Amino acid sequence: MSDQNTTQKETGLTKVLNIISGSFAPIIGVLAGAGLLKAALSISISADWLSSDSGTYIALSAAGNSIFYFLPIFLGITIPLKLGANGYVGGAIGGALLTPDIINLVNGGVDSMHFLGLPISLANYSSTVFPIFIAIFVYAALEKLLKRIIYKDIQMFINPLISLTLLVPLTLLVFGPFGTLVGEGLGSTISFLSGRSGLLAGAVLGGAWTFLTIAGLHWTIIPLAIANLANGPDPIIGMAAPAVFAQIGVAIGVFIRTKDNALRSLAASGILPGSLAGTTEAIYYGILLRFRKALVYVVIAGAIGGALNGSFGIVMNDFVLPSALSIPAFSPIGLHLVGTGVAFGVGLLLTLTFGFQTKSDASYKDMVVTIKSETITSPIIGRTVSLSDVNEPLFATNMVGRGVAIEPAEGKVYAPADGVVTTLFPSQHAIAMTSNSGAEILIHIGIDTVNLKGQYFISLVKQEDKVEQGDVLIEFDINRITDAGYQTVTPIVITNHEEYRSINPIIDEDVTNEDDLIKLEA
Numbered sequence: 001m002s003d004q005n006t007t008q009k010e011t012g013l014t015k016v017l018n019i020i021s022g023s024f025a026p027i028i029g030v031l032a033g034a035g036l037l038k039a040a041l042s043i044s045i046s047a048d049w050l051s052s053d054s055g056t057y058i059a060l061s062a063a064g065n066s067i068f069y070f071l072p073i074f075l076g077i078t079i080p081l082k083l084g085a086n087g088y089v090g091g092a093i094g095g096a097l098l099t100p101d102i103i104n105l106v107n108g109g110v111d112s113m114h115f116l117g118l119p120i121s122l123a124n125y126s127s128t129v130f131p132i133f134i135a136i137f138v139y140a141a142l143e144k145l146l147k148r149i150i151y152k153d154i155q156m157f158i159n160p161l162i163s164l165t166l167l168v169p170l171t172l173l174v175f176g177p178f179g180t181l182v183g184e185g186l187g188s189t190i191s192f193l194s195g196r197s198g199l200l201a202g203a204v205l206g207g208a209w210t211f212l213t214i215a216g217l218h219w220t221i222i223p224l225a226i227a228n229l230a231n232g233p234d235p236i237i238g239m240a241a242p243a244v245f246a247q248i249g250v251a252i253g254v255f256i257r258t259k260d261n262a263l264r265s266l267a268a269s270g271i272l273p274g275s276l277a278g279t280t281e282a283i284y285y286g287i288l289l290r291f292r293k294a295l296v297y298v299v300i301a302g303a304i305g306g307a308l309n310g311s312f313g314i315v316m317n318d319f320v321l322p323s324a325l326s327i328p329a330f331s332p333i334g335l336h337l338v339g340t341g342v343a344f345g346v347g348l349l350l351t352l353t354f355g356f357q358t359k360s361d362a363s364y365k366d367m368v369v370t371i372k373s374e375t376i377t378s379p380i381i382g383r384t385v386s387l388s389d390v391n392e393p394l395f396a397t398n399m400v401g402r403g404v405a406i407e408p409a410e411g412k413v414y415a416p417a418d419g420v421v422t423t424l425f426p427s428q429h430a431i432a433m434t435s436n437s438g439a440e441i442l443i444h445i446g447i448d449t450v451n452l453k454g455q456y457f458i459s460l461v462k463q464e465d466k467v468e469q470g471d472v473l474i475e476f477d478i479n480r481i482t483d484a485g486y487q488t489v490t491p492i493v494i495t496n497h498e499e500y501r502s503i504n505p506i507i508d509e510d511v512t513n514e515d516d517l518i519k520l521e522a
Helices: 002-046 055-069 071-083 087-096 100-107 130-149 152-196 198-214 218-229 236-257 261-277 281-288 292-312 333-354 359-366 478-483
Strands: 112-115 118-121 374-377 382-385 402-408 412-414 419-424 430-435 440-444 457-459 472-476 490-494 502-505 516-521
Touching (some): 002 055, 002 218, 071 130, 087 130, 118 152, 198 218, 198 236, 198 281, 198 292, 236 281, 236 292, 261 281, 281 292, 292 333, 402 502, 402 516
Antiparallel strands (some): 112 118, 374 516, 402 490, 430 440, 440 490, 457 472, 502 516
């Protein structure tokens, strides 16, 4: 009985985490871009390049502030879409919190009003996160009920009418004040912990941030940071930021030290987006999960840098993804440079001094003397599609490698060639292998499925296992993954693509695990 309860709790927690990540994922890019714009404007004001009264500043400030000010509207759209409800009704609920009538009352010093005799505590809900999350969770449940009991032909206008009439007052009466208390409570707890021992809190967060990112759990922390910004500066990302610089340092160390042209190219492809935008997927997919010593270096460097930033009291003033361009969003800037610089330097020096390969890592390369031409078979039964059509820039832009994607018709991954399993991701949603002819093949099941943390995936092999073409590597449940809100389209890419003269995938065809998929010419 206890095992069953535990499974249900884990399933419920997984669903909540998936909803949070799926709600922020569509807007995280514009949040980061707007944050960088706000940071640039702050520098312009401090350096007397712009006046806060100028039309230029006002226009650019509006561009940077809009996504944050109207965040309840944007989340009001994305959360229902993740829950299978009407996103436009959700957006209207979020928008109701920010209408001029209410905002003018708040700005005028009015702290309460009445709805049908019930007192409403007024507050400014711009830039808030938790009130709209609570309101939309309730709305999604109401929408499902209305679809069952309202006559289908009138649902188009009756369902929104009922939802808006009930949910907007309830949000103002209950969900808004409660969500505000939750956000303020979490923010106060984080501030208390960092205040009690910023060094310890920073060391833990800086050391763990890479693992949280790989597991997709950072999506649960980002809303806390944004909620903190609604009430002042945020200390969370300030303590986590050194981990990103540690990853970049390790990647540069690998680039300098390796003699493998393909690995050097992969490291370079992660350094630039990591440095400029804070997106380090290529680093942790291509390097950290493949070379365990490199992952240890990132943890050490991130913990040291995080401890420094925590002890310095570094805070983020505008939401950004940690990168070289976003440094002005943190303060004190000088001390932030010290913390992130130390993390970068430690990661780089550890990699250059002690190397990044273990004997087992090296054995993957030792098995191949020269790269040979070969044709790999399809690891998935389904229909092939172009990588450019995959809704994940990392694959669509060939950043990780060149190849093809498959919309699966069966939940099995077969070995596309004879070789060895080089990397099995902890969440089992992706696997990498090296063929006996030298092709380094990454098979990534679905988009953002790392957030499932292994649920609905069963690995039948382990890292360093030798496999033969046609062996079943992983089984996965297509229906449950789809029901959880994830795409199952599976990219299959050659990560050492630069070692081949040509890579020719088969596109727009139905394939089985016995059909040729990618022809590699060395």
